[in-house]
Amino acid sequence: MGMPTMHKHHLTASAALVAFLALSACGTSPGPGAGDGGTVRPDVPVAGVRWSVESVTVDGKKTAAPADAHVSINSKGRAGGNLGCNHFGADTAIEGDTITFGQAVTTEMACEKPVQSFENALKKALNGKVTAELEDGTLTLTTADGDSVRLTEQPAAPLTGTKWTVESLTSDRTASSLPAAAQGKAYIVFGKDGTARGNLGCNSFSAKAVTEGPAITFGPVASTRKLCPGPGMDVERALLKAMKGRTTYKITDRSLTLTGADGAGFAATASDEGKAPGAGAATDK
Incomplete structure (x- = not known):
């Protein structure tokens, strides 16, 4: 029997790691994202990393993430990953400690009810402007409403033992x-x-x-x-x-x-x- 008909798509190369540099402001007026002394704050270094979603907190209630929920942003500002069941993609803009997520495009697989509820909460949080705080490999994204997403840096998996x-x-x-x-x-x-x-x-x-x-x-x-x-x-x-x-x-x-x-x-x-x-x-x- 021959191989079954399978959907084909082109593989894309993984995004290169991005180095973020602090830039000095020009002139006497501080620009957007400027800190004390008129120095532009460096962007939070979140691109080029696979971030595993640990939890989402909405209205003070924290929910643990499904197994494969993750987010990454490439060097061109394109975010992608998995919301827990469905994959998603969105454009982003990083400025200082602010990340602005554009409207997400997702797959439309049917998910179990608890997973679907989590996806809805995560998708809502990753929309519009969020404040990013990075400390010891843990990234916290906080919305204007006070909801938050906790993520951890996920290193490359080793060949053996995985x-x-x-x-x-x-x-x-x-x-x-x-x-x-x-x-x-x-x-x-x-x-x-x-x-x-x-x-x-x-x-x-x-x-x-x-x-x-x-x-x-x-x-x-x-x-x-x-x-x-x-x-x-x-x-x-x-x-x-x-x-x-x-x-x-x-x-x-x-x-x-x-x-x-x-x-x-x-x-x-x-x-x-x-x-x-x-x-x-x-x-x-």
């Missing part, structure tokens, strides 16, 4: 989303002992995997032999083909791309196992 959940199959500069029946099932974990284990979407597997620089060389893959639905088997065959011999890999924040010698491979995301899959219970501040 559960990498396969999101799409790749070829050259295109990516094909997994069939619905296979989404969230295929994953790989690289061990410090030079092995890899995981699931191909239906069958579990293990193999020797030697890492050297940007390359991973796989040995023969041993797997279970369960019969799986057609789309699942197609994904398994594609993953087995990708994990054949010498491959190259790249990690950007919490995203992994692995490419085989023929240019085909897969893209995966680091699973955040420290949070529950749904939104946390609301607690008083």
Whole structure:
């Protein structure tokens, strides 16, 4: 059976890290964002970082975030991320300690009721002007109404020890989303002992995997032999083909791309196992 029809989209390069410089004001009149002595305040350094959303506080009530809620702003001022279930994108402007979020565009997946409630609160908070305060890797965004979003800087995930959940199959500069029946099932974990284990979407597997620089060389893959639905088997065959011999890999924040010698491979995301899959219970501040 051939590969199922899959939606394709172009991969985009990750945003480069941005260095923020304090600028001296010109003339005798302080400009916008000027502090004492007529010096322009430097922008809060939030761009180029993946911020994991920890909680949203509305009307004094704090709600823990779903597992994958995160926000990042690239060097061109474009914000994107996940509201807890749906992905979003919005233009931003950073001036001193003020971030102005434009109208967000989101996907429209149906979400569980607690997650949807959290998404609505987060989307409302990330709209218009907010005040940003950064301290020890924790970013707090406060709206004019006094509501707030707490975020923490999320470092790049290490190759070994991370559960990498396969999101799409790749070829050259295109990516094909997994069939619905296979989404969230295929994953790989690289061990410090030079092995890899995981699931191909239906069958579990293990193999020797030697890492050297940007390359991973796989040995023969041993797997279970369960019969799986057609789309699942197609994904398994594609993953087995990708994990054949010498491959190259790249990690950007919490995203992994692995490419085989023929240019085909897969893209995966680091699973955040420290949070529950749904939104946390609301607690008083």
